[in-house]
Each structure stands twice: as C-alpha cells, then as structure tokens.
Amino acid sequence: MQHQHKHNNALKAAFSKTDLWVGSLLFLGGLWASFEASGFDLRSRTYPIVLAALLSVAGLAVACNAILSRQAPPTMPAPFSVVLGAAFTFGIWAFALRMGAGFALPTFVMQVALLRLSGVQRWPHVLFHAVLITAIAYVLFAFLLGIRFPGSFLSHISRGL
Amino acid sequence: MDLIALGFATLLQPAVLLMLIIGVVAGLVVGSIPGINDNIAFAVFIPFSFAMPADQALALMVGVYCAAASGGAIPAIMIKVPGTASALLTAVDGNAMARQNQAGKALSIAMTSSVIGGITSSLVLLIFAPALAMVALRFGYVENFALTILGLSSVVGLLSGNVLKGIVSALIGLLAATIGFSLTTGFPRYTFGNVNLIEGIPFVPLLVGLFGIAAVFELLCDIHRERQEGGRVRALPPIGSMRLGAGLFRRLLPVWGASSAIGNLIGVLPGAGMLMAIYLAYDQASRHFRRKFAGKPGEPEWGQGAPEGIAAPEAANNAVTASSMVPLLSLGIPGNSTSALFIGALAIHGMVPGPLLFTQHGNIAWMIIVAFLVANLIMWPLAFVVIKSVSRTIFAIPKEVMVGVIALLCMLGAYADGNNLFNVWVALIAGIVAFVMNQTRIPLGPAILGLVLGSQMESSLGNALSISQGDWLVFVDPVNHPISATMIAVSALMWALPIISHYWKNRSGTSAQADHTSP
Numbered sequence: 001m002q003h004q005h006k007h008n009n010a011l012k013a014a015f016s017k018t019d020l021w022v023g024s025l026l027f028l029g030g031l032w033a034s035f036e037a038s039g040f041d042l043r044s045r046t047y048p049i050v051l052a053a054l055l056s057v058a059g060l061a062v063a064c065n066a067i068l069s070r071q072a073p074p075t076m077p078a079p080f081s082v083v084l085g086a087a088f089t090f091g092i093w094a095f096a097l098r099m100g101a102g103f104a105l106p107t108f109v110m111q112v113a114l115l116r117l118s119g120v121q122r123w124p125h126v127l128f129h130a131v132l133i134t135a136i137a138y139v140l141f142a143f144l145l146g147i148r149f150p151g152s153f154l155s156h157i158s159r160g161l
Numbered sequence: 162m163d164l165i166a167l168g169f170a171t172l173l174q175p176a177v178l179l180m181l182i183i184g185v186v187a188g189l190v191v192g193s194i195p196g197i198n199d200n201i202a203f204a205v206f207i208p209f210s211f212a213m214p215a216d217q218a219l220a221l222m223v224g225v226y227c228a229a230a231s232g233g234a235i236p237a238i239m240i241k242v243p244g245t246a247s248a249l250l251t252a253v254d255g256n257a258m259a260r261q262n263q264a265g266k267a268l269s270i271a272m273t274s275s276v277i278g279g280i281t282s283s284l285v286l287l288i289f290a291p292a293l294a295m296v297a298l299r300f301g302y303v304e305n306f307a308l309t310i311l312g313l314s315s316v317v318g319l320l321s322g323n324v325l326k327g328i329v330s331a332l333i334g335l336l337a338a339t340i341g342f343s344l345t346t347g348f349p350r351y352t353f354g355n356v357n358l359i360e361g362i363p364f365v366p367l368l369v370g371l372f373g374i375a376a377v378f379e380l381l382c383d384i385h386r387e388r389q390e391g392g393r394v395r396a397l398p399p400i401g402s403m404r405l406g407a408g409l410f411r412r413l414l415p416v417w418g419a420s421s422a423i424g425n426l427i428g429v430l431p432g433a434g435m436l437m438a439i440y441l442a443y444d445q446a447s448r449h450f451r452r453k454f455a456g457k458p459g460e461p462e463w464g465q466g467a468p469e470g471i472a473a474p475e476a477a478n479n480a481v482t483a484s485s486m487v488p489l490l491s492l493g494i495p496g497n498s499t500s501a502l503f504i505g506a507l508a509i510h511g512m513v514p515g516p517l518l519f520t521q522h523g524n525i526a527w528m529i530i531v532a533f534l535v536a537n538l539i540m541w542p543l544a545f546v547v548i549k550s551v552s553r554t555i556f557a558i559p560k561e562v563m564v565g566v567i568a569l570l571c572m573l574g575a576y577a578d579g580n581n582l583f584n585v586w587v588a589l590i591a592g593i594v595a596f597v598m599n600q601t602r603i604p605l606g607p608a609i610l611g612l613v614l615g616s617q618m619e620s621s622l623g624n625a626l627s628i629s630q631g632d633w634l635v636f637v638d639p640v641n642h643p644i645s646a647t648m649i650a651v652s653a654l655m656w657a658l659p660i661i662s663h664y665w666k667n668r669s670g671t672s673a674q675a676d677h678t679s680p
Binding site: 018019022026033036039040041043044047048051052054055058059061062065075082083086087090091093094097098102110111113115117118119120129130133137141144145146147148149150 | 208209211212325326328331332333335336339343344346348350374377378381382384385386388406559560561563564565566568569572573576577580585586590592593596597600601603609619622623
C-alpha cells in the first residue's frame with residue numbers, strides 16, 4: 001500500500017514537470033514533421049527530415065532529463081487563465097475584423113477585455129480608456145498612416161470603421 | 162570617406178534627421194516605462210515605419226534602438242524598477258544614490274555613460290562593419306555554410322544554463338525556416354495549401370509576435386503577480402542638480418573605457434546580448450571601486466550609491482547597441498534579439514542585411530551606421546529634456562493601460578505588413594510559442610538565429626555539396642577553404658568550451674569535497 005502510494009507520488013511529481021510535457025511535445029512534433037517531410041520530393045526532404053529527427057531526439061532528451069533530474073521542476077507560476085483570455089481576445093479581434101465587424105467595435109471590445117483582464121475594476125475607467133485608445137488608434141492608423149482595414153458594416157461612415 | 166559622407170548626406174536630410182530625433186525621444190520615453198524593454202519598444206514602432214520611405218523609417222528605428230536602452234535607466238534610478246532589462250544593475254546603485262537626494266547626479270552619470278558607450282560602439286560599427294562586409298563578399302557556398310554554423314554555435318556556446326534547450330530552440334528556428342517553397346526545387350513544404358506560407362512564415366509578424374505579443378502576456382502575468390503581492394506605490398525622490406563635476410568625470414573615465422570595451426566585444430558576438438555585457442562590466446567596476454575607493458571617508462559601500470555601479474552597466478549596455486549591428490550589417494547574423502528585429506525593419510523596405518546591403522543600398526547602409534553615431538550625440542541633451550519634463554508623467558501611466566496599447570500596436574504592426582489578417586494569426590501563434598518557451602526556459606535567441614540563418618544554411622549546404630560532389634570534408638579543407646576551416650574550428654571550440662568548463666567545475670568540486678571529507 002505504502003509502496004503504491006510512493007509510486008503514485010513519484011508519477012505525480014514526474015508529470016508536474018513542465019519539461020516533461022514540453023519535451024514530449026517536441027518529440028511528437030519532431031516525429032510528425034519528419035513524417036510530413038517524407039512526402040516532399042527527394043531533393044527537398046533530406047534537410048527538414050534531418051532537422052525534424054534531431055528535434056525529436058532533443059525533445060526526448062529534454063523529457064528524459066526531466067524524469068531523471070532531481071532538481072525542482074521549473075514551475076509555471078503564470079496565471080494561465082489571464083494569458084489564455086488575452087490570446088482568445090486577440091483571436092476574436094482578428095476573426096471579427098475578417099467577418100466585417102470593422103476596426104472600431106472589435107478594438108473597443110478587445111481593449112475592454114484587456115483592461116478587465118489586467119484587473120481594472122471600475123467600469124467608467126475601463127470604458128474611458130477603451131474609447132480613447134480605439135479612437136487614437138483609428139485616427140493614427142487609418143488617416144495618418146493610411147493603413148487599409150477590411151471593409152465593414154460601418155464603412156459608409158468612414159473607411160474600415 | 163566618400164561613403165561616410167554619403168551616409169551623412171542621406172541622414173542630414175531634414176525629414177530623416179527629424180525622424181532620428183523623434184526616434185531618440187520616443188525611445189527614451191518608451192524605455193522609461195517600466196516593463197517595456199527595447200524589444201517591445203522596437204516592435205511597437207514597426208507599424209509606423211510601413212508608411213515611411215526607407216531612410217526615414219530606419220532612422221526612426223535607429224533612434225528608438227539607441228535610446229530605449231538608455232531610457233531604461235530613468236525608472237531604475239527614480240523608482241528602482243528597471244525600464245529595460247539592461248538597466249537591471251543600474252537600479253542598485255542608481256536608486257541608492259537617488260535616495261540620498263542625488264537623483265540628478267545619478268541620472269547624469271547614467272546618461273553620460275550611455276552616450277560614451279554608444280559613441281564608442283558607433284565607431285566600432287563604422288570601422289568594422291564595412292570591412293567585414295568586404296571580406297564576406299568574397300564568401301562562396303562553403304564559407305557561407307561555415308558562417309551559418311559559426312553564427313548558430315556562438316549562441317549555443319554562450320548559453321550559460323541549459324545547452325540542450327539552446328539546441329532545441331535553434332532546431333525549432335531552423336525547422337520553421339524550411340516552411341515555404343524549397344529553394345532548390347520549388348516544392349512547397351509544410352504549407353498545407355496556404356498561399357500565405359508560400360514564401361515562408363512572414364518575418365515581420367513573426368518577430369512582432371515573438372517579442373511584442375509575448376511581452377503582452379508577460380506584462381499581464383506581472384500585473385497579476387503584483388496584485389497578489391500587493392504592490393506599493395513609491396514616492397519619487399527629488400531630481401536635484403544634474404551637474405557632473407570634473408573630478409567625478411575623471412574618476413569615471415577608466416570605468417567608461419573598460420565597460421565600453423566589454424560592451425563592444427560582447428556586442429559583436431552574435432547572441433551574447435546586453436545582460437552578459439552589463440554583468441561583466443559591473444563586475445570589473447566593483448573590483449576597480451574596491452581597489453581604489455572602498456573604505457575611504459565619504460565613499461559609499463558598493464551597491465549603496467557608488468558612481469561606478471551606475472557608470473559601468475550603462476556604458477556597457479549602450480556599447481552593445483551599435484556593435485551588435487556589426488555582424489548583422491556585414492554578415493546578416495543578428496548580434497542580439499533587438500538587432501534581429503532590425504531585420505524585420507529592413508525587410509519591410511525590401512532590404513536584406515548582409516554584405517550585399519553595402520553594394521545594393523549603400524546610402525541606406527552607411528546612413529544606418531552614421532545614424533548610430535548621431536543618435537548617441539543628440540541623445541545627451543534630449544535625455545535631460547525628457548528627464549526634466551516627461552519622466553514623472555511616464556511613471557504615472559498605469560501598466561494596465563499599457564497592456565492594451567502595446568497589444569493593439571503589435572496586432573496592427575503585424576496586419577500592416579501587406580494589410581493581411583493572416584499575419585495577425587502568425588503574430589498571435591508566435592507570441593504564444595514565445596511565451597511558452599519563456600516559461601519553460603527555452604531561450605528565444607537561438608530560434609531567431611535559426612529562422613534568420615535557416616534558408617542560407619540549407620542553400621549553401623546543398624550547393625557546396627553539389628559542387629564538391631558530396632564531399633563533406635570540403636568545409637574543413639584548410640588549403641582550398643581556409644576561412645571555412647577556421648570558422649568550423651572556432652565553432653567546434655564554442656561547443657567544446659562549455660563542456661570542458663563544466664567537466665573542470667565538476668572535477669574541482671569533487672576533489673574539494675574529497676579534501677573536505679578526508680580525515
């Protein structure tokens with residue numbers, strides 16, 4: 001029973017090591033890249049196959065090192081929900097621009113989301129900063145720098161708005 | 162001499178000079194914002210350069226690059242929060258001096274040191290980059306392949322921590338560089354039918370993501386941690402007089418000389434980076450201080466406001482800026498991550514760093530070189546204006562607001578490269594990858610070098626082997642290819658040295674332990 005408990009703890013400790021996960025991902029990624037490269041024409045495949053195979057081996061070494069190492073694993077103290085939230089916000093912004101929602105509305109929403117994710121609690125502050133940043137960015141990029149934003153449902157008011 | 166005059170003639174056009182001045186002021190201001198390092202400063206200015214002619218855009222970027230490293234010293238001294246990583250050690254003695262009501266003196270030492278370091282570095286760039294480029298022009302496929310090996314080895318060899326992770330990083334970069342049409346056969350590799358990937362991963366959005374978007378994630382994490390720790394607001398010390406006496410100037414001269422030399426030496430080594438330079442310079446300055454001034458009446462302790470503790474890191478970090486452009490402009494190998502971003506700035510205007518830059522765009526290449534010198538000269542008075550006028554306002558900008566501003570500038574910077582939304586996705590994915598690499602302590606530098614050198618490595622390897630009929634020994638042939646053989650030998654040394662030093666450390670550790678345990 002005690003042996004089983006010890007074994008479970010060892011497994012838990014091993015899997016809490018981020019290097020193990022990253023090494024495994026690199027190993028699998030390298031394998032996949034080698035497999036994919038094997039479909040290239042003869043003269044174009046040798047170089048990526050060699051690199052992918054090396055990446056696979058290096059990934060395996062990182063994973064093995066994490067298992068065998070007695071050092072404390074590099075912890076991931078980062079607040080991942082916040083980072084994921086920000087990444088998701090950026091994705092939504094790009095998607096909304098593509099779908100013709102224009103620059104202003106998605107940018108305003110993105111700013112509101114980022115300010116909230118940064119911990120700004122007071123809504124008047126959030127709205128004020130979001131409107132200000134969106135307006136300055138639009139004037140700067142659309143008018144002064146002449147960047148063309150995708151067409152939107154508000155384009156009849158101003159280009160790419 | 163004519164070429165230097167050509168560089169000055171390009172730079173001294175009113176619009177170009179104005180952009181350089183704007184770049185210096187912007188770099189000082191952005192560099193003073195805690196948490197915004199030189200890479201982010203550079204990444205956020207990329208979208209502005211799209212709409213400008215090449216000479217104006219690159220003058221702006223040179224100004225930002227030079228000044229951001231110096232601007233980092235302002236919050237380091239005033240609030241003990243380094244604006245950039247390169248001001249990490251400046252915060253120690255700088256803030257201690259500021260707390261003794263000598264903030265003006267500390268800021269003055271920092272700015273003067275930065276300018277001196279920057280000027281020496283500009284001279285190194287002026288002398289060595291064109292000379293090295295002339296040599297590089299004679300390189301064939303064999304030498305070019307050896308050069309890519311040397312570039313990659315210099316990074317892996319200089320990794321103080323985990324060499325394995327450095328190799329992983331370089332392999333990720335090299336593999337990512339294979340995406341797109343094969344240079345030898347035109348076969349599409351890893352494109353999955355996406356036309357946006359035909360010419361490879363778009364470089365500017367990739368760099369913006371690796372530095373800018375990843376920095377946004379880091380900044381969010383910092384804010385979150387600070388909130389959990391209950392961040393406290395520090396009162397700003399008074400600035401006071403900024404005059405540097407002649408005695409102090411004379412006292413700091415040897416420190417400036419040694420630190421500038423260290424910064425220049427580190428700067429020209431690809432991948433070594435500013436941090437190594439500031440630590441080495443700080444270490445030599447501490448020895449100098451202890452030997453000459455420690456314990457004397459009226460002298461502070463080391464770390465408690467010693468002028469050498471400010472002068473050394475500041476002279477060293479600015480000495481890295483221009484000298485890190487030597488390998489980039491002459492060989493196409495970035496000296497550090499910020500100079501890698503310069504590749505993006507050049508790419509926007511259809512230019513590729515390397516020896517051909519001097520022949521195809523001579524006026525721009527020489528303008529960049531002289532711009533570093535002029536930027537450092539104008540930085541001195543401008544820094545004092547920034548310190549006196551806007552620095553207090555800058556510290557009042559909440560980080561929470563900066564997150565949204567930086568994120569938007571990065572996304573727009575990525576989009577503006579061809580007005581293509583695909584680039585935004587590239588930046589986002591690159592940002593996530595860079596963030597994960599950072600969290601798992603996989604260094605980013607080798608990956609960037611791999612990306613930059615990848616296609617050159619593949620094509621020169623293929624061509625060299627094809628010409629030599631598959632003879633791999635061609636790269637180490639001392640008779641026909643002495644430059645290549647030397648570069649391969651130096652690369653081998655760079656790999657061997659950390660292993661040998663690790664072995665010796667272990668051996669001396671074991672013998673010391675044995676001595677200790679023996680009766």
